Amino acid sequence: MNYPTGDSEGGHPYRLRVGCTFYDVIYQQVLRTTSSVRIRNGKVVLKLSRFAYGAKRDEIVRKFLKWAEKRLSKASGNDFINPVYEDGGRIVTHNKIYDLDVGARQGGDKSKARLKNGTLIQIRIASGLSLSAAKKTVQNLSEKLIIKDQTSYLCEVLNELNQLYFQENFVNCRFKRTRSRFGSCSTKRNINISFRLLFAPREIFKYVCVHELAHLKKFNHSKEFWCLVELAMPDYKNCEKWLKNNGFLLG
Numbered sequence: 001m002n003y004p005t006g007d008s009e010g011g012h013p014y015r016l017r018v019g020c021t022f023y024d025v026i027y028q029q030v031l032r033t034t035s036s037v038r039i040r041n042g043k044v045v046l047k048l049s050r051f052a053y054g055a056k057r058d059e060i061v062r063k064f065l066k067w068a069e070k071r072l073s074k075a076s077g078n079d080f081i082n083p084v085y086e087d088g089g090r091i092v093t094h095n096k097i098y099d100l101d102v103g104a105r106q107g108g109d110k111s112k113a114r115l116k117n118g119t120l121i122q123i124r125i126a127s128g129l130s131l132s133a134a135k136k137t138v139q140n141l142s143e144k145l146i147i148k149d150q151t152s153y154l155c156e157v158l159n160e161l162n163q164l165y166f167q168e169n170f171v172n173c174r175f176k177r178t179r180s181r182f183g184s185c186s187t188k189r190n191i192n193i194s195f196r197l198l199f200a201p202r203e204i205f206k207y208v209c210v211h212e213l214a215h216l217k218k219f220n221h222s223k224e225f226w227c228l229v230e231l232a233m234p235d236y237k238n239c240e241k242w243l244k245n246n247g248f249l250l251g
């Protein structure tokens with residue numbers, strides 16, 4: 001259950017200011033015995049146990065907000081823009097900007113999406129969808145279109161870096177929509193890269209590609225592995241740091 005909105009929640013803020021950026025704070029009451037906090041899509045979400053109330057609850061909220069502030073203060077904040085999945089919204093990737101045109105579909109019970117002139121994502125929503133279902137559909141269809149549009153770019157970057165630094169063979173490369181990791185390289189030599197890295201600076205995207213290609217030579221994180229990465233990208237440590245501090249904020 002969400003608490004009612006207002007200026008503050010029991011004296012705690014609904015917006016957290018870190019530097020020049022404001023982050024929404026969402027308070028949710030959960031049936032669990034433990035409380036938790038996470039940052040997702042630029043929002044701080046506090047799940048508070050219903051067994052925590054009064055002074056104990058205040059203390060938990062203060063501790064969580066302090067943690068969020070510390071975590072967010074490390075983020076660089078202005079070198080990427082998260083996508084806005086709505087009519088008139090923009091999706092800024094490091095090599096292309098997409099605009100969104102969302103409308104209702106006249107007839108037909110399936111929502112449709114197409115890419116017009118290379119950068120305009122046109123979505124027509126099937127009638128009868130709830131607002132939240134329509135929102136999810138817009139995001140889902142947009143992501144699918146962008147992945148389809150950007151797959152050749154991903155393969156180009158991987159092929160170029162591979163030729164330059166590794167000269168290995170890989171079977172397939174794909175963008176994935178998982179949130180849990182930025183890239184993976186399977187023993188079957190398939191490379192997957194997180195689609196969210198399209199919103200990160202190009203160097204960060206390049207670093208994850210280098211990292212996964214290096215796994216074609218070494219399937220571990222040994223000293224030799226990091227040497228291979230460093231040869232291709234001497235600045236890789238800064239990219240790792242960027243991912244640690246900002247990666248969780250990518251849309």
Ligand SMILES: [Zn+2]
Pocket residue numbers: 211215220221
């Ligand atoms: Zn790795």
